[in-house]
Amino acid sequence: MIRTRYLIIGNSAGGIGAAEAIRQRDESGALTIVSGEPYHVYGRALISKYLCGDRTIEDMMYRGEDFYEQNKVDVILGKNVSSLDPSARNATLDDGEIIEWQKLLLATGGTPIVPKMNGSGKKGVFTFTKLDDAKALDQYLYNAGNAVVIGGGLIGVSVSEALSKRGIDVTIVEMKDRILNVMLDETASDMAQQTLSQAGIRTITDNTVAEIGGNESVREVILNDSQVIPCDLVVMAIGVTPRTELATGAGIEVNRGILVDRHMRTSAPEIYACGDAAEAYDFIYDSNRPVPIWPGAYIGGRTAGINMAGGDAEYPGVAAMNSLNYFGLDIVSAGIVMDGDRYEVLTEQANGRYKKLLLENNLIKGFVFVGDIDKSGMIFGLMKDGVDVGGFKDRLLADDFGLIDLPEELWRQRLECSI
Amino acid sequence: MAKVYVDPDVCMGCGLCSVYCSVEHSRTRDIIKAFNRDGPRPVSRIRIEREGPCAFSIQCRHCDEPWCVYSCLTGAMSRNAASVEVEYAADKCVGCWTCVMVCPNGVLSRDIVNHLIAKCDLCPGQEIPVCVANCPNEALVMIYDDGKAIRGTPEDSAPQTAIID
Numbered sequence: 001m002i003r004t005r006y007l008i009i010g011n012s013a014g015g016i017g018a019a020e021a022i023r024q025r026d027e028s029g030a031l032t033i034v035s036g037e038p039y040h041v042y043g044r045a046l047i048s049k050y051l052c053g054d055r056t057i058e059d060m061m062y063r064g065e066d067f068y069e070q071n072k073v074d075v076i077l078g079k080n081v082s083s084l085d086p087s088a089r090n091a092t093l094d095d096g097e098i099i100e101w102q103k104l105l106l107a108t109g110g111t112p113i114v115p116k117m118n119g120s121g122k123k124g125v126f127t128f129t130k131l132d133d134a135k136a137l138d139q140y141l142y143n144a145g146n147a148v149v150i151g152g153g154l155i156g157v158s159v160s161e162a163l164s165k166r167g168i169d170v171t172i173v174e175m176k177d178r179i180l181n182v183m184l185d186e187t188a189s190d191m192a193q194q195t196l197s198q199a200g201i202r203t204i205t206d207n208t209v210a211e212i213g214g215n216e217s218v219r220e221v222i223l224n225d226s227q228v229i230p231c232d233l234v235v236m237a238i239g240v241t242p243r244t245e246l247a248t249g250a251g252i253e254v255n256r257g258i259l260v261d262r263h264m265r266t267s268a269p270e271i272y273a274c275g276d277a278a279e280a281y282d283f284i285y286d287s288n289r290p291v292p293i294w295p296g297a298y299i300g301g302r303t304a305g306i307n308m309a310g311g312d313a314e315y316p317g318v319a320a321m322n323s324l325n326y327f328g329l330d331i332v333s334a335g336i337v338m339d340g341d342r343y344e345v346l347t348e349q350a351n352g353r354y355k356k357l358l359l360e361n362n363l364i365k366g367f368v369f370v371g372d373i374d375k376s377g378m379i380f381g382l383m384k385d386g387v388d389v390g391g392f393k394d395r396l397l398a399d400d401f402g403l404i405d406l407p408e409e410l411w412r413q414r415l416e417c418s419i
Numbered sequence: 420m421a422k423v424y425v426d427p428d429v430c431m432g433c434g435l436c437s438v439y440c441s442v443e444h445s446r447t448r449d450i451i452k453a454f455n456r457d458g459p460r461p462v463s464r465i466r467i468e469r470e471g472p473c474a475f476s477i478q479c480r481h482c483d484e485p486w487c488v489y490s491c492l493t494g495a496m497s498r499n500a501a502s503v504e505v506e507y508a509a510d511k512c513v514g515c516w517t518c519v520m521v522c523p524n525g526v527l528s529r530d531i532v533n534h535l536i537a538k539c540d541l542c543p544g545q546e547i548p549v550c551v552a553n554c555p556n557e558a559l560v561m562i563y564d565d566g567k568a569i570r571g572t573p574e575d576s577a578p579q580t581a582i583i584d
Contacts, residue, residue, distance in 0.1 A: 043492050043493040043494065044492075045492040045493075045515065046492070046513065055513070059511075061494070062493065062494040063494055294490065294492050294517075295486070295490035298489045298490070299486075299489050316484075321520060323519070323520045325514065325515060325516065330529075332516065332520040334520065373519060373520065373529070374519065374525060374529060375525050376519065376520050377518075377519055377520055377521055377523060377524070377525045377527065378522075378523060378525040380521055381522075381523025382523075384523070385523075402466070402525075403468060403524060403525075404468040404469070404470045404473065404475070405470070411475075414477070414480070414523070414524055415424070415425055415427060415477060416422075416424060416480065
């Protein structure tokens with residue numbers, strides 16, 4: 001039996017955000033982190049850098065080697081929590097050990113979606129969301145020449161780039177009519193697609209894999225239209241779904257993700273949730289929805305941590321937002337990027353660069369920048385703060401857009417002139 | 420905690436702060452070599468903005484809620500617990516530009532040549548940041564926690580040139 005004041009399930013952005021916030025308010029209250037993954041906290045997004053050989057495991061560490069020691073965190077790695085009892089306030093590990101807690105954070109992350117299809121149990125079928133996935137894939141590459149990646153979203157394109165850099169011939173199979181269709185508009189998708197194709201990555205759209213063929217190991221995939229693509233391995237990169245089984249088992253309210261209020265509290269007393277596991281506030285939609293992004297997990301975890309340690313913090317919310325860099329092409333997108341009748345659309349396109357901004361009642365609701373992304377942060381800030389941009393919207397996409405284009409009161413605030 | 424502040428009513432937008440910043444963060448720290456013989460022009464950590472008679476420079480504000488730190492995918496951006504300054508560890512950075520996307524003041528610049536971020540580091544090793552030391556109009560000031568303010572001494576540093584973009 002272990003007794004702890006704070007139990008955090010999950011050792012990634014959300015869990016660490018919470019641990020750091022707790023330690024800012026409570027230097028000594030017992031704090032325990034449990035994670036099924038056997039690693040010191042690492043930058044999850046770096047698994048593609050690991051796979052392509054740019055980063056070693058040591059280089060991927062998100063915090064220093066002495067992080068747990070410095071922050072007085074008891075860390076239990078390589079063990080999963082198998083059940084929760086919210087009324088007795090305890091959690092049971094898969095080896096039977098019981099942990100009693102006073103405050104609990106569910107930062108359990110997401111699970112890759114693996115569609116049911118014939119052949120998905122064969123050797124050579126992978127997912128790509130954690131370090132062990134990248135390691136397994138890495139070890140499989142020595143006798144592989146070509147790969148099929150199912151899904152042209154963020155994970156699919158990341159793994160495709162890494163595989164391609166390792167000399168693997170990659171084909172992406174995307175169900176919709178274009179890659180990265182959730183976060184980019186048509187123009188930006190096309191630009192990304194062209195970059196991938198110049199790098200030798202083939203993309204098949206409007207199609208899906210019906211079956212994975214081979215004996216014990218993957219030998220080919222068969223698409224819906226009966227097209228056969230020979231391949232040595234398949235990566236399932238359709239997306240992630242919130243990992244909610246612990247919460248569900250404990251009777252905590254779950255929609256698509258674990259439901260939380262603006263304090264990151266779940267429906268059960270003293271139990272909080274954040275990150276990919278949760279369904280938290282999105283400031284663009286002004287409602288809760290799963291937004292599986294690293295910054296949201298960290299900020300949500302931080303908010304939960306402050307509140308767990310007796311503070312009063314409100315989650316500011318995030319928007320869907322991603323910075324992509326494939327083969328030297330820089331793309332950022334945030335908020336709503338697909339046109340609709342209700343949005344005023346501003347665009348600028350020249351010399352392989354593209355900027356697009358969506359406005360509603362002079363409030364920024366989303367943007368995509370390709371190539372020249374240096375001013376995207378200022379746009380993001382105006383969007384997050386809900387600044388009325390009516391008076392200077394003709395300047396927003398200018399190359400020399402700056403704070404000075406904002407009303408003087410605002411730029412003086414940004415410069416902290418009052419001090 | 421110490422931070423660089425600008426007085427926009429005094430700033431002339433001469434750009435010298437940016438020149439000195441580039442030089443200080445160049446390989447040779449030599450104003451001639453840095454701009455002429457040092458390879459790609461070093462990236463300044465300061466942006467100058469000008470509009471009519473109005474001008475100011477801006478660099479990292481070390482925000483109270485640093486979204487760059489919260490959003491960093493690798494741990495390269497961090498907040499120093501003691502000084503509360505936002506610090507950047509280049510060796511941990513992979514150039515994903517997530518911090519660029521969330522910096523509300525646009526003061527995290529892409530150093531494309533090195534695939535790293537260029538960000539104000541308050542000139543470690545210098546008594547006061549070179550932008551402050553070389554501001555000819557004393558528009559830039561370094562203010563410490565205890566209220567102590569330090570301005571440049573242009574007489575001593577003898578600015579050699581001014582550029583207007």
